[in-house]
Amino acid sequence: MRKLFICAAMLLGLGACTTKESMDSKLLTNLDTTQEPGTDFFQYATGGWQNANPMTDEYSRYGQFDALREKSKEQLKDLVLEQAAQKSEPGSNAQKVGDLYNIVMDSTRRNAEGTAPVKRYMDEVASLKTKGEIIPLLARNYRVGIGGFFGTYIGTDIMDSNSNQLGIYQGGTSLPEKEYYSDTDENSANIRAKYQEYIVNMFKLHGFTAEEAQQKMNAVMAIETRLAAKHLSRVERRNPLNSYHKMTYAELKNTVPGIDWDTYYSILGIEGIETVNLAHPEAIKEVAAIIDDTPMDNLKAYLEWKVIRSTSNELSDALEAETFAFYGTVLSGKKVQQPRWKRALDAVNGSLGDIIGELYVAKHFPPAAKERMTQLVKNLQVALGERIDAQEWMSAETKKAAHEKLNTFTVKIGYPDKWDDYSKLTIDPTMSYADICRSMSEFGWQKHIDEKWGKPVDREEWHMTPQTVNAYYNPTTNEICFPAGILQYPFFDMEEDDAFNYGAIGVVIGHEMTHGFDDQGRQFDKDGNFANWWTDEDAAKFNERTQVIVDFFDKIEVLPGLNANGKLTLGENIADHGGLMIAMQAFKNATKDNPLPIIGGFTPEQRFYLSYSGVWAGHVRDEEIRNLTKSDVHSLSRWRVNGTLPHIDDWYTAFGITEESPMFVPAEERLKIW
Numbered sequence: 001m002r003k004l005f006i007c008a009a010m011l012l013g014l015g016a017c018t019t020k021e022s023m024d025s026k027l028l029t030n031l032d033t034t035q036e037p038g039t040d041f042f043q044y045a046t047g048g049w050q051n052a053n054p055m056t057d058e059y060s061r062y063g064q065f066d067a068l069r070e071k072s073k074e075q076l077k078d079l080v081l082e083q084a085a086q087k088s089e090p091g092s093n094a095q096k097v098g099d100l101y102n103i104v105m106d107s108t109r110r111n112a113e114g115t116a117p118v119k120r121y122m123d124e125v126a127s128l129k130t131k132g133e134i135i136p137l138l139a140r141n142y143r144v145g146i147g148g149f150f151g152t153y154i155g156t157d158i159m160d161s162n163s164n165q166l167g168i169y170q171g172g173t174s175l176p177e178k179e180y181y182s183d184t185d186e187n188s189a190n191i192r193a194k195y196q197e198y199i200v201n202m203f204k205l206h207g208f209t210a211e212e213a214q215q216k217m218n219a220v221m222a223i224e225t226r227l228a229a230k231h232l233s234r235v236e237r238r239n240p241l242n243s244y245h246k247m248t249y250a251e252l253k254n255t256v257p258g259i260d261w262d263t264y265y266s267i268l269g270i271e272g273i274e275t276v277n278l279a280h281p282e283a284i285k286e287v288a289a290i291i292d293d294t295p296m297d298n299l300k301a302y303l304e305w306k307v308i309r310s311t312s313n314e315l316s317d318a319l320e321a322e323t324f325a326f327y328g329t330v331l332s333g334k335k336v337q338q339p340r341w342k343r344a345l346d347a348v349n350g351s352l353g354d355i356i357g358e359l360y361v362a363k364h365f366p367p368a369a370k371e372r373m374t375q376l377v378k379n380l381q382v383a384l385g386e387r388i389d390a391q392e393w394m395s396a397e398t399k400k401a402a403h404e405k406l407n408t409f410t411v412k413i414g415y416p417d418k419w420d421d422y423s424k425l426t427i428d429p430t431m432s433y434a435d436i437c438r439s440m441s442e443f444g445w446q447k448h449i450d451e452k453w454g455k456p457v458d459r460e461e462w463h464m465t466p467q468t469v470n471a472y473y474n475p476t477t478n479e480i481c482f483p484a485g486i487l488q489y490p491f492f493d494m495e496e497d498d499a500f501n502y503g504a505i506g507v508v509i510g511h512e513m514t515h516g517f518d519d520q521g522r523q524f525d526k527d528g529n530f531a532n533w534w535t536d537e538d539a540a541k542f543n544e545r546t547q548v549i550v551d552f553f554d555k556i557e558v559l560p561g562l563n564a565n566g567k568l569t570l571g572e573n574i575a576d577h578g579g580l581m582i583a584m585q586a587f588k589n590a591t592k593d594n595p596l597p598i599i600g601g602f603t604p605e606q607r608f609y610l611s612y613s614g615v616w617a618g619h620v621r622d623e624e625i626r627n628l629t630k631s632d633v634h635s636l637s638r639w640r641v642n643g644t645l646p647h648i649d650d651w652y653t654a655f656g657i658t659e660e661s662p663m664f665v666p667a668e669e670r671l672k673i674w
């Protein structure tokens with residue numbers, strides 16, 4: 001029976017079958033059957049996983065997602081070590097990967113060098129004589145990966161999605177969000193106090209006296225607090241128009257005359273500017289005001305801080321440990337740093353991602369996985385089309401435009417057709433790690449300009465490396481992308497049946513597709529332009545309907561006295577909802593002629609929802625809950641399950657959940673969209 005059992009999906013090439021044993025073991029070990037599904041579905045579906053996989057000290061949250069990332073790190077490590085072990089030609093990719101990995105691993109050398117490798121950047125700041133020298137210094141530093149005051153880069157013009165444009169963005173603060181500078185609750189005040197200690201300690205490690213360090217910290221805090229006050233919040237930035245102020249270059253100079261833009265961009269290597277997007281005018285005007293009215297010594301303290309902060313993980317263990325104590329422990333609750341090999345791997349992966357990616361897909365991504373994913377995506381696309389048609393609140397006119405958008409999705413699966421070229425990058429093992437970081441940043445900046453400045457948008461570009469365990473939707477190219485890294489258990493498993501795969505990767509695909517139709521994505525048309533394709537009436541109905549889920553998440557208490565942010569997480573919550581609706585529809589389509597059997601006592605529909613929830617199995621620390629609630633557009637894992645499923649009618653049917661259950665939401669209060 002086991003061996004002869006072939007499901008319809010397999011015949012169609014969509015997903016393989018499984019034996020009873022393997023399904024039992026994978027899903028049942030995740031469960032906590034002492035819990036009632038309608039009381040706490042997250043615990044019911046994932047409690048067993050949490051029991052078997054305790055939180056580890058190096059994590060602030062640890063779940064199945066992270067377990068896959070761990071597995072993938074082991075795979076990448078083997079690839080990197082193979083490269084490092086080769087007797088390779090200088091200048092070859094293998095030499096670059098191997099030497100970079102070894103340099104990051106060589107803590108003895110970095111401890112001996114101390115802060116010397118960045119001394120010249122500190123000295124440069126100290127030797128500034130006039131305020132006129134600040135902008136040239138900012139530009140020189142920006143080229144080599146040392147930030148300050150604001151950011152600039154070339155990106156898609158949302159009003160003309162085939163064109164690249166130069167943008168100027170808020171920046172220059174070192175706490176994750178503007179609220180960290182102003183929130184008055186005890187926790188936020190405590191984090192600020194710890195941040196100040198961190199700044200003082202870092203200045204001391206760079207050789208300043210306690211008194212100097214204290215003074216410099218006060219100057220840094222004053223400047224960063226002023227910057228943060230003029231920044232847009234994450235919720236404000238969710239509206240694309242809030243970050244769009246296109247103007248001529250002459251208008252930029254009139255709007256912010258306090259910054260010498262000609263000098264700035266000439267040093268950055270950008271010439272012939274006609275228009276810019278001054279994305280965040282108030283923040284950039286404030287930069288000019290700060291430079292104008294702040295004493296020179298305080299400005300220098302701030303610029304020194306940016307050197308210190310930008311290079312804090314490139315120098316000695318002491319600096320790295322101090323940085324971890326604040327960003328890892330205070331902000332996120334982690335107890336210990338990741339072992340050095342993981343940090344070295346992250347550095348290689350972050351800077352030479354495509355070299356590793358090419359090796360990774362050759363070894364770990366079978367062509368059959370790509371074929372199956374391609375088919376799965378097609379099935380999800382059909383299902384989303386059916387879901388669009390099923391919406392009674394939407395006019396035929398808007399539906400037609402929605403179908404057009406859906407039919408023009410670009411789908412990227414596995415890995416790109418062309419790989420990044422690193423031939424112009426030199427990694428010289430005699431240089432310090434910090435100097436290598438400078439040259440890698442400069443290489444990256446030059447590549448950015450060469451590829452984008454004065455060029456049309458490259459729609460073939462990938463915004464994630466293939467080894468990334470994630471997926472994305474990009475509204476300006478109307479594309480969905482699923483890197484090879486996510487096409488593994490617990491998201492995708494060639495050995496598992498359709499109930500499992502549609503519940504996991506199927507929902508991921510549906511999630512990314514729904515981003516094209518969430519509160520942000522719906523404002524972009526099929527060509528990726530910010531353009532309204534909705535009738536006024538339909539747009540009003542969309543907003544009215546999605547307000548339901550804003551209100552629902554606003555009421556969720558994530559910690560005593562701390563509520564989720566429904567506005568911040570709206571797009572992601574819509575995408576989770578849509579993902580579930582579309583994937584279930586596609587699953588029903590795929591299995592309608594050959595229904596799947598009950599396995600391990602669970603119906604196919606139940607296994608679909610258990611599989612979805614299993615993706616989010618995991619632990620999270622209180623510190624990280626606070627951090628994510630301020631800064632993450634995604635809901636916490638627990639609430640991606642317990643907040644989302646009560647809005648899915650079919651989930652009630654699958655588990656027989658009634659109004660007696662604590663998770664029950666009356667039908668008229670459920671989100672009804674897609």
Ligand SMILES: [Zn+2]
Pocket residue numbers: 511512515572575
């Ligand atoms: Zn998303």
